[in-house]
Amino acid sequence: MKWQISKVFRFEAGHRVWKQNLTYGRGADFTIGKEIPVNKCVNLHGHSYVLEVVLGSDTLSEQDMVIDFYHVKNALKELIDTIDHSFIIDKADPMYPELKELAEKYGALKLFPVDFCPTAEALAKFFYDFLEDKLRAVGLLEEVKVIKVVLWETATSKAEYYGNVL
Numbered sequence: 614m615k616w617q618i619s620k621v622f623r624f625e626a627g628h629r630v631w632k633q634n635l636t637y638g639r640g641a642d643f644t645i646g647k648e649i650p651v652n653k654c655v656n657l658h659g660h661s662y663v664l665e666v667v668l669g670s671d672t673l674s675e676q677d678m679v680i681d682f683y684h685v686k687n688a689l690k691e692l693i694d695t696i697d698h699s700f701i702i703d704k705a706d707p708m709y710p711e712l713k714e715l716a717e718k719y720g721a722l723k724l725f726p727v728d729f730c731p732t733a734e735a736l737a738k739f740f741y742d743f744l745e746d747k748l749r750a751v752g753l754l755e756e757v758k759v760i761k762v763v764l765w766e767t768a769t770s771k772a773e774y775y776g777n778v779l
């Protein structure tokens with residue numbers, strides 16, 4: 614792509630990585646023989662997420678832009694407002710039914726149910742697919758591509774998703 618632009622969004626949200634299990638799977642061998650690690654991310658906890666969406670094009674519009682930042686902001690605004698101050702929860706999470714009940718009972722728990730364990734990787738793909746669908750819906754996908762989505766979960770941890778562009 615000849616041009617790339619990016620826009621950054623911030624939102625606060627809770628989640629829990631219910632699938633976390635540090636005792637087996639990729640990388641678990643690094644801790645063999647050491648203290649058994651605590652799966653701290655299965656706890657309900659929150660992040661100040663930083664989301665960066667990167668869009669690219671080989672052409673510029675008649676306004677000499679890939680696409681106006683204003684439109685990028687608008688494409689994501691409703692979703693960001695919805696996810697902000699929510700608790701992102703996998704519908705397959707065993708805690709989901711009870712958290713749903715609590716949310717209905719107290720009205721003070723804004724759930725954002727998703728169909729995946731809300732890791733930074735899976736959330737990055739979620740935002741990528743959402744934005745790509747938005748571009749497709751207005752017929753812009755030929756001219757403007759989502760290059761990548763970067764999601765910072767903490768000051769030291771982020772995930773990037775590139776879809777099929779790379």
Ligand SMILES: Nc1nc2c(c(=O)[nH]1)N=C([C@H](O)[C@H](O)COP(=O)(O)OP(=O)(O)OP(=O)(O)O)CN2
Nearest residue numbers: 630633654658731732733734766767768769770772
């Ligand atoms: N590959 C992934 N690993 C982990 C994810 C994830 O989304 N993808 N998520 C978590 C937790 O949600 C956690 O909040 C973040 O993990 P971590 O970087 O280990 O957090 P720390 O605050 O402990 O980081 P340090 O900077 O090393 O103190 C876990 N893993």
